Amino acid sequence: xxxxxxxxxxxxxxxxxxxxxxxxxxxxxxxxxxxxxxxxxxxxxxxxxxxxxxxxxxxxxxxxxxxxxxxxxxxxxxxxxxxxxxxxxxxxxxxxxxxxxxxxxxxxxxxxxxxxxxxxxxxxxxxxxxxxxxxxxxxxxxxxxxxxxxxxxxxxxxxxxxxxxxxxxxxxxxxxxxxxxxxxxxxxxxxxxxxxxxxxxxxxxxxxxxxxxxxxxxxxxxxxxxxxxxxxxxxxxxxxxxxxxxxxxxxxxxxxxxxxxxxxxxxxxxxxxxxxxxxxxxxxxxxxxxxxxxxxxxxxxxxxxxxxxxxxxxxxxxxxxxxxxxxxxxxxxxxxxxxxxxxxxx
Amino acid sequence: xxxxxxxxxxxxxxxxxxxxxxxxxxxxxxxxxxxxxxxxxxxxxxxxxxxxxxxxxxxxxxxxxxxxxxxxxxxxxxxxxxxxxxxxxxxxxxxxxxxxxxxxxxxxxxxxxxxxxxxxxxxxxxxxxxxxxxxxxxxxxxxxxxxxxxxxxxxxxxxxxxxxxxxxxxxxxxxxxxxxxxxxxxxxxxxxxxxxxxxxxxxxxxxxxxxxxxxxxxxxxxxxxxxxxxxxxxxxxxxxxxxxxxxxxxxxxxxxxxxxx
Numbered sequence: 264x265x266x267x268x269x270x271x272x273x274x275x276x277x278x279x280x281x282x283x284x285x286x287x288x289x290x291x292x293x294x295x296x297x298x299x300x301x302x303x304x305x306x307x308x309x310x311x312x313x314x315x316x317x318x319x320x321x322x323x324x325x326x327x328x329x330x331x332x333x334x335x336x337x338x339x340x341x342x343x344x345x346x347x348x349x350x351x352x353x354x355x356x357x358x359x360x361x362x363x364x365x366x367x368x369x370x371x372x373x374x375x376x377x378x379x380x381x382x383x384x385x386x387x388x389x390x391x392x393x394x395x396x397x398x399x400x401x402x403x404x405x406x407x408x409x410x411x412x413x414x415x416x417x418x419x420x421x422x423x424x425x426x427x428x429x430x431x432x433x434x435x436x437x438x439x440x441x442x443x444x445x446x447x448x449x450x451x452x453x454x455x456x457x458x459x460x461x462x463x464x465x466x467x468x469x470x471x472x473x474x475x476x477x478x479x480x481x482x483x484x485x486x487x488x489x490x491x492x493x494x495x496x497x498x499x500x501x502x503x504x505x506x507x508x509x510x511x512x513x514x515x516x517x518x519x520x521x522x523x524x525x526x527x528x529x530x531x532x533x534x535x536x537x538x539x540x541x542x543x544x545x546x547x548x549x550x551x552x553x554x555x556x557x558x559x560x561x562x563x564x565x566x567x568x569x570x571x572x573x574x575x576x577x578x579x580x581x582x583x584x585x586x587x588x589x590x591x592x593x594x595x596x597x598x599x600x601x602x603x604x605x606x607x608x609x
Numbered sequence: 610x611x612x613x614x615x616x617x618x619x620x621x622x623x624x625x626x627x628x629x630x631x632x633x634x635x636x637x638x639x640x641x642x643x644x645x646x647x648x649x650x651x652x653x654x655x656x657x658x659x660x661x662x663x664x665x666x667x668x669x670x671x672x673x674x675x676x677x678x679x680x681x682x683x684x685x686x687x688x689x690x691x692x693x694x695x696x697x698x699x700x701x702x703x704x705x706x707x708x709x710x711x712x713x714x715x716x717x718x719x720x721x722x723x724x725x726x727x728x729x730x731x732x733x734x735x736x737x738x739x740x741x742x743x744x745x746x747x748x749x750x751x752x753x754x755x756x757x758x759x760x761x762x763x764x765x766x767x768x769x770x771x772x773x774x775x776x777x778x779x780x781x782x783x784x785x786x787x788x789x790x791x792x793x794x795x796x797x798x799x800x801x802x803x804x805x806x807x808x809x810x811x812x813x814x815x816x817x818x819x820x821x822x823x824x825x826x827x828x829x830x831x832x833x834x835x836x837x838x839x840x841x842x843x844x845x846x847x848x849x850x851x852x853x854x855x856x857x858x859x860x861x862x863x864x865x866x867x868x869x870x
Contacts, residue, residue, distance in 0.1 A: 342748050367768045371750045374735035378742035383830030386733035398834050418730050425835040468747040474774035585845035586863055594853035602857050606870050
């Protein structure tokens with residue numbers, strides 16, 4: 264296989280109900296950096312039904328080209344037609360790098376496609392850069408340049424591994440939503456549009472969608488919140504989250520939680536921060552009654568300012584907190600709400 | 610109905626993480642468990658067995674020590690255990706792991722293959738869908754509910770803001786979420802029986818239709834360039850105060866200092 268035939272940085276532009284997912288813009292932002300280092304361009308791969316109208320938005324966020332695969336079979340996400348579409352695009356256009364958001368869709372599509380095109384896939388990357396492999400020259404081994412070095416947490420976030428895919432193309436990665444930066448959209452930017460349809464013939468791998476049940480939740484997206492007031496097991500009950508809501512309200516923030524709070528049925532899973540929840544980077548993160556297990560910390564440690572409130576002074580959350588308050592959250596949180604309210608009104 | 614459940618033995622992250630003096634993970638000093646998502650997958654298989662009658666085979670790839678998770682699965686009610694172990698299979702990435710497991714599964718009869726969504730050590734969530742790809746099976750990942758209707762399965766497939774109710778004819782592969790169910794305990798009698806049962810041990814030679822070029826460290830497209838401990842962020846400042854009010858005042862003072870309010 265001639266690896267040099269593979270050129271360009273491709274990103275999968277995930278859309279659901281013909282609305283682009285934020286991670287598509289984040290991947291374009293990162294893709295632009297990588298493309299600059301490789302002296303190439305960024306192509307968005309847009310797959311769906313009736314999605315051509317989304318092309319300009321992708322251009323505004325940095326796509327130089329958009330490959331559109333538009334077919335009625337692609338209306339709702341299903342592994343088979345989507346994997347067929349993306350794998351066909353890869354085989355036809357031979358990208359050097361293929362990035363996919365590590366969403367519930369991307370983490371299904373990525374491995375299926377990587378197995379189909381027989382290449383490596385690194386999961387849930389948090390850092391992507393162009394560099395050499397091996398990083399330092401090793402006697403007797405060719406050092407390859409301009410490789411995609413994919414860094415990701417593993418083992419619940421306890422270790423960091425940097426991974427390369429030197430002998431297969433494309434170099435594929437799924438990327439954690441919320442980690443890469445989107446660019447400021449350039450109004451009126453245009454991309455070259457390429458329509459490509461590999462044809463869709465249903466087979467035994469096409470599943471039948473009996474029902475689409477949208478969760479009727481009117482919750483703010485915690486990944487976009489500037490202030491998060493997050494509660495864990497220590498909050499003690501669903502009712503006690505009211506205190507956290509009041510604090511969030513004063514600061515114009517949103518309530519989020521740890522996995523323990525979800526498991527206790529206090530808050531829905533879409534408010535969960537951490538390894539199996541969402542990665543967040545607000546300006547202020549309150550960790551209230553959260554012990555700070557690595558699985559939680561890995562989802563919030565890049566917040567600009569972390570404030571931990573916990574009765575246990577040995578709680579690991581204090582290792583990542585900028586300010587720590589040891590005491591009874593049932594007293595501290597209402598007092599803080601009151602004091603901040605007074606300050607705001609003053 | 611015949612069900613194959615793939616399980617992995619993983620270090621227990623809840624038991625604390627131990628490091629070697631050189632900073633690498635000391636896996637030998639950590640407790641091992643059956644991966645939680647896999648256990649949910651096994652429980653789902655056992656419930657299908659309770660309901661419809663099924664033969665449940667558990668399959669794992671690992672060191673000889675991974676026999677332990679097969680015994681646990683047998684004690685929970687699985688019928689057969691297969692351990693795939695061979696030095697040439699070591700150091701595998703998800704491509705080589707899924708190639709290996711697919712090679713083992715090709716020897717078996719199955720209507721349903723169940724894996725966990727992801728293992729808590731690698732956290733990739735890739736092996737299930739990749740096995741399906743190698744075997745040419747439809748895959749339904751992130752299953753939160755599994756029912757059998759005739760020759761089909763009906764599965765609730767979870768997304769961030771919705772779920773899809775999907776129907777597909779067997780054979781197919783399903784990846785299970787730990788939220789799917791509460792796995793049953795082993796019974797004392799089950800534990801005794803589990804140690805009387807025979808676990809089949811397979812090596813490289815027993816894998817069907819796989820190429821050496823796709824196995825183990827050598828057959829892994831991804832290579833580790835560097836691995837290190839996560840550098841913990843430096844601890845911040847513990848605020849002083851004997852009462853909640855004093856603590857709060859100290860924090861509000863910091864907020865003012867930083868012009869947050």
